Amino acid sequence: MTQPSRLAIVPFVSVDSMMKLVLAVGVERFLTELVAYVEEDFLRWEAFDKTPRVASHSHDGVIELMPTSDGTLYGFKYVNGHPKNMREGRQTVTAFGVLADVGSGYPMLLTEMTMLTALRTAATSAVAAKYLAPKGARTMAIIGNGAQSEFQAVAFKAIVGIDTVRLYDIDRSASEKCARNLAGLGLETVICASGQEAVEGADIITTVTADKQYATILTDNMVGSGVHINAVGGDCPGKTELHRDILLRSDIFVEYPPQTRIEGEIQQLAPDHPVTELWQVMTGKAEGRTATKQITLFDSVGFATEDFSALRYVRDKLASTGFYEELDLLADPDEPRDLFGMLLRAAKS
Template sequence: MPNKSEVLLLSEEDVISTGLTMSQCMELVEEVLRARANGQTLSPPKVFLDMRLNSEHQCDADAMPAYVKYIDMCGLKWIGANWENRYKRGLPNVIGIVILNDPESFVPLAIMSANWLTAMRTGAATGLAVRELAGKGSKILSIIGTGYEAKFQLMAINEVVKLDEVRVFDIDRDAMESFLRDADQTFSVNIIPCKGVKEAVDGADLVVTVTSSRIPVLGEDFVPDTAKLICSIGTYNELGDKIVGWFDKIVVDTREQAKSEGALADWFARGLISNGDIYAELGEILVGRKKGRVSEDEKILCVLTGLGCEDVVVANRVYRIAKERGLGKTFRFF
C-alpha cells in the first residue's frame, strides 16, 4: 500500500449513486456467509452501547467490526438509533457509518454513510433465507413493520419468490402510508394495508417482522395459522412466547450473537430455548453442511441479527465503485 493516508468520504447520496442492485448485494452477502461458514472471516458479536442507562439520551448503538480474508479488508460499522430523531430533529431515526481500513497498516481507506447500505445487506440476507427456507409455492407475504428497511425486505424477497400478494401492518400509520406510496411505484405485486397484525398474517405463507419494538408484536396472543416461515430481523425482541411452541427448527445468521441480540435473546435468558434448539446458521445451509427446508409441513423460524462481515463486503464494493467513478471527497488523514 502507498505510504499516504488518503481517505474517501462518501455521503448517503454518494453511496446510493453507486447503483448497487439488490441482486448484486445478495451475491455479495451469500459469498461472505459462505466464507464465514468456512472460517474465512472474523466477525465477532456486536458491542452494544445503551446510553439510556445512565443519561437522558434516548440513544443506543452497536459497534460491528469484521475482517474478510478473501477481499483482505477490515472495517467497522457504527450504527445507532434515537426513535425521536425524525420528528424532533428532522434526522433519520437510525444513523450508521462504515469505516474501512487497510488490514496491514490500519490506515483508514473510506468513511461512508451506512443507512442505505445496511438496509440493502439486511434485505439481501432475508432474501437468501427465504430462498433456502420458504415452502414451495409461497405466494403471500406478510410484513410487520413498514419503516425504512421494509422496502428492502420486499425487494430481496421479490428476487427469489413470485409473490401474488403482500400484506403489511405498522402501528405508525404515517410509516405505512409512506411505504405504500413508495411500493406502488416500485413493485407490481398487490400490496394490502391491514388494520392489525392478525389480519396481516392470517393466510400468509411467509411472515417478516422488521420493527423497532421492544415488546413482542407477534406470538403474544396467537401464532400464524398458515405460515411455514417466520423471519425476524434485527436486534429487537419482536416475538412472543407462543412462537416457542410453533417452530420445528430455528435458523440464525450467528449462534453466538443470537444469545444476546434479537428475538431469541430473551428466550435464552429465561431458559425457554438452549443452544441445542438452534438447528443451523444460514451460512452452513448455503455451503451444504446443513439442509434447509426438508418438508413442506416444516415450520421454520429464522432470526437474522446482522453481521459486520456483511457490511464490510458491501462497503468494499461501494468503495471500489466510488473510486472508479470519482464519487465522494478525499482528505488526508495524516
C-alpha cells in the same frame, strides 16, 4: 498549503453519493448484486474474525461498533439505535462504515451506512429466505412499515419471487407511505387493518417494528404451518417481537449465535435452545427446510460480516460509477518519521 498526496486520500461516499449510486444501478439490481456479495461471504464464514458487536448502552439507546476481517480486508460499522429519535425528527438508526487494507492498516473507503444498512439488512433477509422459505412463495406479510419495509419488499421480489406484500403498521399512515413508495415497482400491495389480517395467505411473514421493548407483534395463533418468518425488528437486549410459543414451534436459524442469544428473539429461550447457523445451511453442513409444514424462523439481528459484504460491494462499484469524494483523512508526510516537520512546513506553504 500543499495538496495532500494520493496516500493521504480516502474515498468517501456521502448520503447523496450513495443515493446516486443506488439510483444509477437501480434499487432492485443493487439489492440483487448485494445479495451475491452477502451470499459469497456467508459461504466462506469460517474465514472471518468474528466477535459480538461492541455496544455502549445508555438510557435512550445504544451506540455500537461492529468490526470483522477476512484477513485481507477489515471492515467496521458505527451504528446507533435510538427509538426516541423519531419523535425528534431524527433517524432511529444512523450508521457509517470503513473498509481497510489489513496489510497496511490504511482505510480504503469511508461511507454513509444508514441507507446501506437498510439495503444490506434486506439483502441478508432475502439470502436467508432463498434457503429457508417455502418453494413458490409469492405473498409476504410485512408487519411494521417503517424505514426498512420497502427495502425488504424489493429484495424479496428480486430474490424470492414475491409478487404481493400485505402491509400492517399500528400507524396506518406508515403503511400508506410504504404502499406509495412501492407503486410502480412490480409488487401488489395490500394495506391491512391488523396483523392478523396481514398474515392471511402469506407464505412469508416479515416483522420489522422498531420499539425498544418486549412486544408481541406476532401471537402464536397468527402463525400457520409451513410459513417462513423473517424476524428483523428484535435486534437488541430487551427487544423482541414474537411470542415465545412461536419460537418453540419453529426451527430457528441465526447469523452468529453468541450475538443472537443476547439480542435476538431467542433471548426469550434457554441459552442452550437448539439453533442452526445460516451459513451451515448454505454450505450444506446443516439442513434448512425439510418439510412443507415446517415453520422456519430467521432470527436476524444483523452481523458485522453483512456490513463487510456491503462495504466490499460499494468499494467495487466506485471506479465504474464515480459517486464519491476524496477525503484528506490520512497524514502523509514526505518522510514518514517527520510528522512534526510536515506541520512546520505547512506553516510556510
